[in-house]
Amino acid sequence: MALPIGLTPFANQSRTAHAGVLVGGALACLLGYVGAAALLFELGALDHGAPDGPRRVASAVASLACWGFYAAAFARGKGGPVTDALVSPVATVAVVPTAFRWVAFGPAWGVFRDRIARFLFRPGLFVDAAVLILPGVVFAVGLLALWASRLDEAAIEAWQREHLSAAFRREFLEE
Secondary structure: OOOOHHHOOOOOOOHHHHHHHHHHHHHHHHHHHHHHHHHHOOHHHHOOOOOHHHHHHHHHHHHHHHHHHHHHHHHHOOOOHHHHHHHHHHHHHHHHHHHHHHHHHOOOHHHHHHHHHOHHHOHHHHHHHHHHHHHHHHHHHHHHHHHHHOOOHHHHHHHHHHHOOHHHHHHHHOO
16 A cells, blocks of 8 residues: 555655654654753653643744754655655654653653543643644744745756655646
8 A cells, every 4th residue: 555645755765764854853852842841941840740831831842843853854855745744743743742751750641541531621732732733833834935935936846856756746736
């Protein structure tokens, strides 16, 4: 079973290089998350029973680092056109901070169970999701808009020919 065209990696890229982008995005997210907590608060601020404010600040910094990394990878033609723009950063910010907290402070099964059972009744979950996604999306869109504004039409077409597969160009770009 093949990947959908939108989820395929950029052209002329090995699986190892694609996996390297995913690892790099996870490391950027982790460094932003742990670094912000360590610099601004203390690492214990990320513990399961700690107040939400410091964790949300660290999450916002992790979001900026993660989405910024994937935006730079997109501009360089590494990773994948749709995966760098949406799929990989969302998955990364959803998994990495929680995985770090579970490794550093142990699993919090009660918190996990409460979040699943009372998903719609906990507005804090929506705030957490927004903090993990919105700052990074705004930052990535700004970076990509700045990058694209510096390219002329010929450079855009050259970038598309070099980095996008023929099937992707045919499906999404050509009219």
